Amino acid sequence: MEQTKTDAWVSVKMFCPHCGTMNVGYKDQNGRCRFQCSRCTAVMVCVRKNRRHDQIEITVPKESERMNV
Numbered sequence: 001m002e003q004t005k006t007d008a009w010v011s012v013k014m015f016c017p018h019c020g021t022m023n024v025g026y027k028d029q030n031g032r033c034r035f036q037c038s039r040c041t042a043v044m045v046c047v048r049k050n051r052r053h054d055q056i057e058i059t060v061p062k063e064s065e066r067m068n069v
């Protein structure tokens, strides 16, 4: 079994929308990225809808509700 380079996950950097910490996540072949913030543990899932539209879902841990509201 050989693995081609195109199957490898691409690392992506993103700031946590919740606390602003820089995190590194990985993008799979379907264009989905998943991050977990190392600081506030919020989970972000980035889904590619089309070339111009990404959708980001953020799940914030119960203990630290949204800071910016």
Ligand SMILES: [Zn+2]
Pocket (backbone or CB within 6 Å): 016, 017, 018, 019, 020, 021, 037, 038, 039, 040, 041, 042
């Ligand atoms: Zn965070």
